[in-house]
Structure formats: C-alpha cells, structure tokens
Amino acid sequence: MRxxxxxxxxxxxxxxxxxxxxxxxxxxxxxxSAQRLRVAIHSYENNLTPFTLTLTTFPVTAxxxxxxxxxxxxxxxxxxxxxxxxESASVSDDARTWTVTLREGVTWHDGRPLTAEDxxxxxxxxxxxxxxxxxxxxxxxxVPALDRSEVVDQRTIRFHFKDPAPQFDIMPxxxxxxxxxxxxxxxxxxxxxxxxxxxxxxxxKLVEMVSDQRYRLVANEAYFKGRPTVDEIEMPVVKDPAxxxxxxxxxxxxxxxxxxxxxxxxxxxxxxxxxxAAATKFESTQLNFNARKSPWNSAAVRKAISLGTDxxxxxxxxxxxxxRPGRDGFLHPDSPWAMPNGRHELDRAEAERxxxxxxxxxxxxDGVRRAADGSRLELSVLVSxxxxxxxxxxxxxxxxxxxxxxRVAPEALDPVSLRQRRQAPPGQVPGFDAYMSxxxxxxxxxxxxxxxxxxxxxxxxxxxxxxxWGNPRFDQLTEQAAVSGxxxxxxxxxxxxxILAEEAPAIVFWYRSGEWAYRPDAYSGWVPDPGxxxxxxxxxxxxxxxxxxxxTGAGEGSAGEAPGDAGGGGVGPALAIxxxxxxGLVGATVARRRRVEPDDE
Amino acid sequence: MAGHVARTVAxxxxxxxAAISLNFALPRLAPGDAVDYLLxxxxxxxxxxxxxxxxxxxxGLDEPLATQFGDYLSGLARGDLLFSVRYGRPxxxxxxxxxxxxxxxVGGAVLLSxxxxxxxxxxxxxxxxxxxxxxxxxxxxxxxxxxxxxxGMVLILVFSVQLDLFPIFGALPTVDTSGPALVGEVIRRSVxxxxxxTLAYIGPVYLVARSALVSELQEDYxxxxxxxxxxxxxxxxxxxxxxxxxxxxxTLIGLGALVGGAAVVETVFSYPGxxxxxxxxxxxxxxxxxxxxxxxxxxxxxxxxxxxxxLYPLLDPRVRRPRAATA
Numbered sequence: 001m002r003x004x005x006x007x008x009x010x011x012x013x014x015x016x017x018x019x020x021x022x023x024x025x026x027x028x029x030x031x032x033s034a035q036r037l038r039v040a041i042h043s044y045e046n047n048l049t050p051f052t053l054t055l056t057t058f059p060v061t062a063x064x065x066x067x068x069x070x071x072x073x074x075x076x077x078x079x080x081x082x083x084x085x086x087e088s089a090s091v092s093d094d095a096r097t098w099t100v101t102l103r104e105g106v107t108w109h110d111g112r113p114l115t116a117e118d119x120x121x122x123x124x125x126x127x128x129x130x131x132x133x134x135x136x137x138x139x140x141x142x143v144p145a146l147d148r149s150e151v152v153d154q155r156t157i158r159f160h161f162k163d164p165a166p167q168f169d170i171m172p173x174x175x176x177x178x179x180x181x182x183x184x185x186x187x188x189x190x191x192x193x194x195x196x197x198x199x200x201x202x203x204x205k206l207v208e209m210v211s212d213q214r215y216r217l218v219a220n221e222a223y224f225k226g227r228p229t230v231d232e233i234e235m236p237v238v239k240d241p242a243x244x245x246x247x248x249x250x251x252x253x254x255x256x257x258x259x260x261x262x263x264x265x266x267x268x269x270x271x272x273x274x275x276x277a278a279a280t281k282f283e284s285t286q287l288n289f290n291a292r293k294s295p296w297n298s299a300a301v302r303k304a305i306s307l308g309t310d311x312x313x314x315x316x317x318x319x320x321x322x323x324r325p326g327r328d329g330f331l332h333p334d335s336p337w338a339m340p341n342g343r344h345e346l347d348r349a350e351a352e353r354x355x356x357x358x359x360x361x362x363x364x365x366d367g368v369r370r371a372a373d374g375s376r377l378e379l380s381v382l383v384s385x386x387x388x389x390x391x392x393x394x395x396x397x398x399x400x401x402x403x404x405x406x407r408v409a410p411e412a413l414d415p416v417s418l419r420q421r422r423q424a425p426p427g428q429v430p431g432f433d434a435y436m437s438x439x440x441x442x443x444x445x446x447x448x449x450x451x452x453x454x455x456x457x458x459x460x461x462x463x464x465x466x467x468x469w470g471n472p473r474f475d476q477l478t479e480q481a482a483v484s485g486x487x488x489x490x491x492x493x494x495x496x497x498x499i500l501a502e503e504a505p506a507i508v509f510w511y512r513s514g515e516w517a518y519r520p521d522a523y524s525g526w527v528p529d530p531g532x533x534x535x536x537x538x539x540x541x542x543x544x545x546x547x548x549x550x551x552t553g554a555g556e557g558s559a560g561e562a563p564g565d566a567g568g569g570g571v572g573p574a575l576a577i578x579x580x581x582x583x584g585l586v587g588a589t590v591a592r593r594r595r596v597e598p599d600d601e
Numbered sequence: 602m603a604g605h606v607a608r609t610v611a612x613x614x615x616x617x618x619a620a621i622s623l624n625f626a627l628p629r630l631a632p633g634d635a636v637d638y639l640l641x642x643x644x645x646x647x648x649x650x651x652x653x654x655x656x657x658x659x660x661g662l663d664e665p666l667a668t669q670f671g672d673y674l675s676g677l678a679r680g681d682l683l684f685s686v687r688y689g690r691p692x693x694x695x696x697x698x699x700x701x702x703x704x705x706x707v708g709g710a711v712l713l714s715x716x717x718x719x720x721x722x723x724x725x726x727x728x729x730x731x732x733x734x735x736x737x738x739x740x741x742x743x744x745x746x747x748x749x750x751x752x753g754m755v756l757i758l759v760f761s762v763q764l765d766l767f768p769i770f771g772a773l774p775t776v777d778t779s780g781p782a783l784v785g786e787v788i789r790r791s792v793x794x795x796x797x798x799t800l801a802y803i804g805p806v807y808l809v810a811r812s813a814l815v816s817e818l819q820e821d822y823x824x825x826x827x828x829x830x831x832x833x834x835x836x837x838x839x840x841x842x843x844x845x846x847x848x849x850x851x852t853l854i855g856l857g858a859l860v861g862g863a864a865v866v867e868t869v870f871s872y873p874g875x876x877x878x879x880x881x882x883x884x885x886x887x888x889x890x891x892x893x894x895x896x897x898x899x900x901x902x903x904x905x906x907x908x909x910x911x912l913y914p915l916l917d918p919r920v921r922r923p924r925a926a927t928a
Binding site for chain 1: 688695698761768870871
C-alpha cells in the first residue's frame with residue numbers, strides 16, 4: 001500500500017513538474033554540434049570497462065562503454081553489421097576461419113597504435129577471464145567457440161574456430177569491445193581494476209569520474225570516423241526520475257537516459273523546449289515459467305495460461321499504449337531473426353479445453369481449478385519491487401485468468417532476493433513458479449540468442465537458464481542454426497520460434513517503445529539506432545548525424561504530435577488555491593476553538 | 602571533575618568495544634554462508650563446494666572465531682575495512698568520500714532544525730493554549746507530516762524550475778570551477794537539500810522543546826521568579842535554559858538514524874551522502890559497505906554522546922558535582 005501511495009505522490013509531482021513551468025517562448029533553434037552537452041544518467045558503474053558490466057547492470061552503462069570502446073563491427077542489432085575497427089573481413093568456405101584486416105592508423109586514447117596484437121589479446125583475455133567478464137566474454141568460449149587467434153601482421157588477424165562460425169561478424173564481432181594489450185596484460189582481477197580511467201579507441205575518452213556523482217567524457221579528436229560532434233559530454237548521476245526531467249525542463253541537462261514515462265510524453269513537445277525522439281531498444285518484458293516444477297512442466301498448462309492472457313490489453317492499460325504486445329515466438333518483431341507473421345494467440349475457449357484435458361477442473365465450485373490430487377492451480381509470480389509496471393501487469397493478468405479458474409498472484413521482492421529465489425543447489429529444482437524479467441536488445445539480436453536462452457540446460461549450465469525448459473527438436477534446430485549461414489539459419493530459427501510459441505516456456509507481455517526526451521537547443525544530432533536506442537556512438541559521428549538527424553527526420557514525428565501544456569495550465573494554480581483553502585479552513589477551525597476557551601495570555 | 606571524565610571515558614570505551622564486537626558478530630550470526638555475503642549473489646550461487654572453501658580461506662573465514670576476531674581488530678586498527686563488491690574499491694575509501702557530504706548536510710540540518718525548532722517550541726510553550734501556539738503547532742505538524750521527498754520535489758519545482766535560483770541535482774558543480782567559486786557553488790547546491798532536511802527534522806525538536814518548556818514553566822522556581830517580580834524575559838530565560846537539556850540529548854541520540862534517514866533526500870537531490878550509500882548497499886547486498894558504514898555511524902553516535910556527556914555539566918550545574926546539589 002505504501003508503495004502505491006508513493007507511486008501516486010510521484011505521479012502528482014511529475015504532473016506538477018510539467019504544469020508549473022510557464023511555457024517559454026523558446027527560440028526553436030537546434031544544434032547539430034555542441035561544445036558541451038549534459039546528459040542525466042541514472043546509474044554509476046565505476047570506470048566503464050567491459051569488466052565492470054555484469055549481466056545485471058543497467059543497460060545505460062553498456063551504451064556508455066561503447067562510447068569509449070569500439071568493436072570490430074557495428075552494430076550487433078544489424079544482420080549485416082558495418083565494418084568498424086575492421087576494414088574488411090573474409091571467411092573461409094567451411095566458415096571455421098575468419099581473416100580480419102584492421103583499419104589503418106587507428107590509435108588508442110593514449111596515442112599508441114591499435115594493432116592486430118591488441119585484437120588477439122582482447123579475445124584471449126576475455127577467454128582467460130571467463131569468470132569475471134560477465135556480459136561479454138562468454139561469446140568467446142561458448143557459441144561459437146574460438147579455438148585460437150593468430151596475428152598475421154600488424155593489421156591482419158586470423159580467428160580459428162572449433163565449429164563453423166558464419167555469423168562471427170555479428171556475434172561477438174559487433175559486440176565485443178576491443179581492449180588495449182598494454183593496459184590490461186598485467187591485470188589479473190579485471191573486475192577489481194576499477195580506479196584507473198579506461199583507455200579505449202572509441203569516439204569519447206573518459207577523463208573524469210566522481211563516484212556516484214558524474215562522468216566527464218571528451219571527444220577523441222583523432223577518431224577515424226571523424227571528429228565527434230559534441231566536444232565534451234558531462235554525465236551527472238541523477239537518481240530521481242522527477243528531478244531528472246525537471247532538470248531537462250530548466251535546461252540544466254540536455255538529455256535524460258531514462259525512457260520518458262508514458263504519462264509525461266504528452267507534456268513535452270510544442271513550446272516546452274523539450275522534444276521526444278523515438279528509438280526503440282529491442283527489449284521484452286516477460287513472464288518465465290519454472291518449467292521443471294509441476295504443474296508448470298506441462299506444455300498444455302503453460303500454453304493455456306498464455307492463451308488466456310491478453311497482451312494487447314496489458315500494453316493498453318499498463319504502458320498506456322506505448323509498446324507492442326508480446327508475441328508467442330519471443331523475439332522482438334524488429335529483430336532480423338524474428339519469424340514473419342508472429343503474433344500472440346488469444347483463445348479462451350482453447351485454454352479451457354487444454355486445462356480440462358490436462359485434468360484440471362473446478363471440483364468444489366470455488367472458482368479455482370484443481371488437479372486430481374486436489375492441488376489448486378495457482379501461479380505465484382516473483383516480481384521485482386523496482387518494476388511497478390510489471391507488478392501491475394501481473395495483477396491485470398490475474399484478472400484476465402480468473403474466469404479460466406486459474407489464480408495468479410504477484411509476489412514483490414527486491415531484485416537480489418528475486419535472483420536468490422530463482423537459484424537452487426546443483427541437481428535440485430528451485431521452488432518458484434514463475435518470475436518476471438526484462439531481456440535487453442542483446443538477447444533479441446544475437447543470432448544464437450535462442451540457443452542461449454532456451455536450449456536445454458547443457459553441461460555448462462548455460463542454455464535453458466531462464467526457464468529450465470527443454471525440447472529436443474528445439475535443441476537440434478538451435479544447434480544446427482549456430483553453425484549455419486544467415487540464409488539457412490533463418491528458417492531454422494523460425495521453426496524454433498514456432499516451438500516456443502507452441503510450448504510457451506515464457507509469455508512475453510510487451511516490447512516497450514523507446515522514447516527519449518532531449519533539448520534541441522542543447523543538441524539535436526540524435527540518431528535513432530534500431531535496437532540500440534539513441535545514446536550510441538552514431539549520435540555523435542558527423543556522417544550519421546548528417547545522414548539522419550532526428551530534428552528533421554522521422555524521429556520528430558512522435559515529438560511533433562505531442563500536445564503542449566495548453567490543457568494542463570490550470571492545475572498548478574488550482575492546487576495552490578486548494579492548499580490555501582485547506583489551510584484557511586484549518587486556521588479558521590483552530591481560531592474558533594480557541595475563541596470558545598478563555599485566552600490565558 | 603577529572604574522575605568523572607575518566608569514568609565516562611571508560612564507559613564509552615566499553616560501549617565502543619561492544620559496538621565493534623556486534624559489528625563483527627552480526628554478519629556471522631545471520632543465516633546462510635559467509636560466501637553469500639562476500640560475493641555477488643550471481644557468483645555465489647554457482648560455486649562448487651571446493652570453490653566455497655577456497656573463498657572462505659581466502660578471506661580467512663576458515664580460522665577459529667577467536668583468530669578471526671583478532672584479525673578483525675588489528676585490521677580496524679590499521680583502518681583496513683573490507684572490499685566493496687559493488688564498487689570494487691576498499692570500503693574505507695568509499696566512506697571517506699561520503700562522510701564529508703553527510704556531515705555538511707546532516708550536520709547543517711541538525712544545527713538549523715535544532716535552533717529553529719527550539720525557538721518555535723519555546724515561543725509556543727510560552728504562549729501555550731493561545732491561537733498563536735495552535736497555529737504554530739498546526740503548521741509544524743503539517744510540514745512534519747509531508748514526506749521529505751515530496752517537500753524536496755516541491756522545493757525543486759518552485760526554486761529551481763520556476764524561479765531558477767538553485768540547481769536541481771548534485772553536490773559538485775558540473776562545470777570546472779575552483780577556489781572561491783567552487784565553495785560558493787557547493788553552498789548553493791546544498792541549500793535545497795539542507796532546507797528539505799531541516800524541515801523534516803524540525804517537528805520532533807519543536808515538540809520536545811515545547812513540552813520541556815511547558816513542564817519547566819510549572820516548576821516552583823518559575824512561580825518564585827514571577828512572585829519576586831522578574832520580568833517575563835528574565836523568567837523565560839531561566840526556564841528556557843533548563844528546557845534546553847532534553848533537547849541536546851534527544852538530538853545526539855538520534856544522530857545515527859538521522860544520517861541513515863537522509864537517504865531519501867540524498868536521492869531526490871542526487872547528493873552523495875552516507876545515507877544513499879547505505880541504502881544502495883542494502884539493495885546490492887554489499888555487506889562490506891554496510892558493515893563499514895554501521896561501524897562508522899556507531900562510532901559517530903558514541904563520540905557525539907561522549908561529547909554530550911562532557912558538555913552536560915556545563916549546561917546543567919546540578920550534575921556537575923553531586924555534592925554541590927545536596928549541600
């Protein structure tokens with residue numbers, strides 16, 4: 001209850017934040033370049049090396065790591081990534097050997113040349129540091145597994161793989177940050193190397209970090225893609241969302257890394273001096289079953305629950321329409337690997353039939369189905385207490401499933417407790433029923449994403465990691481796909497998605513739309529990068545900024561249509577009047593009571 | 602006097618030792634393995650039994666408890682606390698960074714709220730039962746009932762967004778500044794959080810001050826003072842001096858809670874204080890930071906109370922020398 005009250009109060013404050021501001025007649029100038037840009041970020045992750053990022057950190061710092069570092073190709077969200085540090089690459093006929101030629105004249109931030117030695121070292125180092133490199137390294141030793149790297153000459157490197165690796169250019173090629181050998185070769189515990197400023201090759205140099213307060217990045221003027229458009233980016237850490245958007249209003253910052261809350265989108269645009277750009281990351285918010293625990297190990301029961309869940313209603317009610325309804329095949333509809341014509345099947349009659357067939361019936365007319373042994377069909381869903389929207393979605397789902405005779409109850413936990421509840425000692429089945437999670441872009445664009453997230457628990461313990469679900473045909477398809485080229489891979493992955501849709505180890509609730517608020521007078525060169533959002537390196541590189549800037553491009557659409565504050569202008573004064581009236585009443589009552597008693601002064 | 606000081610010092614050293622021991626014992630008494638506290642949960646969950654033993658011996662946790670306690674004490678003496686999992690840095694460093702900001706914010710707010718609360722409380726008590734008293738009481742209670750984050754947001758809206766007088770976030774300026782300009786900017790940035798926190802603290806101080814003076818005013822010596830014809834101002838001064846005593850005690854005992862309780866305000870204003878560090882350490886299960894912060898707070902509270910004990914005789918002649926009071 002307390003949480004809800006706080007939520008309301010925050011809502012009121014956010015609304016106030018936007019109505020109290022007098023609409024300024026801002027000169028609608030927009031800046032394609034800037035000397036200094038201030039970006040309000042909401043988390044601090046030490047010195048922004050690839051090793052300070054774990055699988056559980058905030059995606060925003062992953063964006064920032066890629067401002068400092070470069071990968072061989074870019075971006076992971078494209079099925080045909082652009083050569084980046086690489087100038088060209090060729091693959092052998094058996095797809096087991098990749099030869100990569102590096103760009104000429106690329107230097108590290110400290111001026112030393114970036115050579116094939118560094119690239120080879122990076123791959124070897126990630127492999128050695130398997131334990132502590134979290135987010136990135138597993139791509140070097142899982143799928144496709146690198147056998148060894150070979151330095152041919154200063155600019156040429158050859159990668160040898162154990163199995164065919166036809167999509168090396170995407171993963172890990174377009175994902176793995178290349179690190180300098182001279183800075184890392186002596187480091188044995190990279191996750192503890194958090195106090196030195198990182199040396200990268202990317203468009204920005206991190207020059208200052210103050211713990212939990214700010215980062216300061218300056219442009220790498222020698223960048224091989226041209227001098228970045230903003231000379232200096234300051235990134236103060238602003239924890240409170242209302243404060244961050246208020247700071248955007250006043251011009252104290254020019255961009256906020258949080259998604260604009262749905263209720264605020266309408267307030268921006270017009271004459272507010274703040275515009276909104278659409279740039280969607282491929283994120284899915286989903287319910288994951290514990291597919292190893294009865295009755296959730298039954299595909300029929302899981303599918304019935306999926307059939308009874310109206311994902312469009314979840315988007316409309318919880319996200320206020322700012323997202324796309326979840327699809328049964330898991331992958332984001334814009335992912336290059338998503339099956340065509342994917343959708344979410346909503347069929348309550350079919351759901352009833354499946355549950356009847358599985359032996360669940362309302363045996364004592366209390367509105368809840370029971371198994372033959374009398375156990376009630378109740379689904380307890382673990383939800384992070386930091387994600388109020390997930391909580392609301394599960395509550396709504398609970399209403400949707402009530403007529404089916406299925407009870408759904410959310411259980412809110414802090415994120416760490418939630419992770420602990422998901423774990424069980426080796427060989428045992430954890431006790432939870434289901435949990436909510438959000439999988440970021442990487443899960444949706446990795447050509448082996450389906451393998452990683454839904455393959456049966458393998459010898460390494462990876463795969464099947466989110467649900468424990470397994471299906472032999474699915475495993476076979478994803479294993480085959482992993483060694484196949486793009487054109488053969490797609491049909492396999494499509495079939496694998498059909499299996500996911502049929503067996504429903506997870507129910508995707510929605511794919512959120514990315515909407516980011518910025519001040520065009522501070523900087524307007526933002527380039528929406530599909531799947532990557534907007535705070536990427538392309539937003540600061542002249543060739544991309546010129547080619548597609550949101551100020552003139554399609555991104556402005558969502559901003560342009562947003563109504564100004566015309567309708568909300570009266571709320572501030574009304575509230576003030578209300579407060580005065582309340583105070584007046586209190587005062588009057590007190591005064592009257594006092595007057596009855598004799599004044600003792 | 603010297604005997605009194607020595608006795609007080611001994612008492613406080615005992616309390617300090619108890620606090621240190623408790624700080625050592627608490628994580629070891631908690632359910633679960635020490636490994637769960639030392640490693641991030643994702644890592645701790647996937648360790649084999651052999652790896653667990655290895656981690657334990659790495660941190661010296663396979664030694665007998667007495668040896669561990671000895672190591673812990675000698676570590677403390679060297680100022681050597683544990684290593685933060687979340688920040689990958691020694692806890693001592695983190696605490697040192699934060700403690701100054703907390704001292705500025707909480708210290709300033711305690712000082713301001715004590716002065717303002719006492720002035721208002723004494724005024725109310727002197728005029729107890731009048732409409733002015735009721736008005737002040739209602740006003741203070743109204744402010745006290747507003748959640749601090751809400752007060753903070755309203756202040757931001759009025760003073761930062763509307764009037765553009767103060768920056769919204771942070772303790773340090775974002776642009777390079779140095780020298781006097783830096784000091785000015787730091788002060789400017791502390792104004793809104795300081796006011797918010799002060800408003801949040803005034804309520805209890807006001808109530809204590811008011812009730813203390815009300816009960817003093819019923820004492821015989823006040824009647825005596827009035828009877829011998831002292832002016833109102835003189836009577837008030839006598840009574841107020843005595844009413845100050847509970848105030849100092851209440852403030853200093855609550856100091857630890859005040860530092861931790863500032864977390865909400867520190868979050869709204871993105872202020873890098875200890876409260877926020879503790880709050881985030883709880884969320885991240887960064888036990889090393891928690892242990893260090895609690896120790897620091899415990900020491901802070903003990904020292905504050907020690908100082909209070911030494912100052913008390915100056916405020917209250919009755920406890921100065923027991924003999925004097927009876928003689």
